[in-house]
Amino acid sequence: MKAIYCNVLVFLILFGAKSVNAQEVDDEREFDYSKHGEKGPRKWGQIKQEWDACSNGTMQSPIDLSSERVQIILKPEKKNYKAAHAIIKNRGHDVQIEWIGDGGWTSINGDDYRLRYAHWHSPSEHTVNGRSYDMELHLVHLNTNPNVGNYKIAVVGVLYKIGRADQFIxxxxxxxxxxTDKRNATKDLGTIDPNDINTQSKR
Incomplete structure (x- = not known):
């Protein structure tokens, strides 16, 4: 895999409980992120009736992270990832690692978000100043609030460009x-340390 991390930025997106289902779909083959494709973002609202909000919504992915519009309003304060038992799954549209054990957490605005999944999209879902990247990693974290009885999701995004081989991948x-070609196939990876995922610039 010739993928190298390009540290334009590591970005963080927070979702409330109602947004989780919209963000984490089981099968993304019905759409893609191609700017001008028949299944790209400009066509999402026409593919399914329940997706019609994509034609007039203003707060859904993909997001263009423009330097003129983006403000840093929060950032991970610290992280405590640790090696834990994990599996890998072919979801048909992407490859996902799921930590079965405790893979650790990241702290945001005083709340801890537990690491649950890592999956890769190609090409990138989000853009930076209109530029798309070769691949995007999502580190998906969940925060359970026992006082409210719901949860929030925090997604840390990492952008890649083609280059030297990424050691973790x-x-x-x-x-x-x-x-390959075995949708929903899973495989035990044994112990996987999230700290081995490269989130540092190589540019």
Whole structure:
């Protein structure tokens, strides 16, 4: 896998409980992120009736992270990721790692968000000043609030461009290759340390 992390930014998106279902769909093959494609963002509102808000909404992905419009209003204060048991799954439209054990947490505005999943989109879902990237990683975290009885989701995004092989992804290639064309196939990865995922600039 020739993917190298390009640190234009590591960005964070928070969603309330109602937004989680909209963000984390099981099958994304019905749409894509191609700017001018028949299944791209400009066409999402026409694909399904329940997606018609995509034609006139203003607060949904994909987001263009423009330097003129983006303000830093919060950021991860600290993280405490740790090695834990994980599986890998071919979801048909992407590859996802799921931590079965406790993969640790990141703290945002005083709240702890537990790491649950990591999955990759190609091309990138989001853009920076109109520029799309070769791949985007989502580190998905959940925050359970026992006082309210619901949860919030925090997604840390990492953007990649084609370049030298990424060591973490390269380690997964044998498992990924064995699952090609086997939708919903899962494989035990043993212990995976989220700290091994490169989120530092190489530019």
């Amino acid at each position: 390269s380690r997964l290639m044998t498992d990924i290759s064995s699952m």
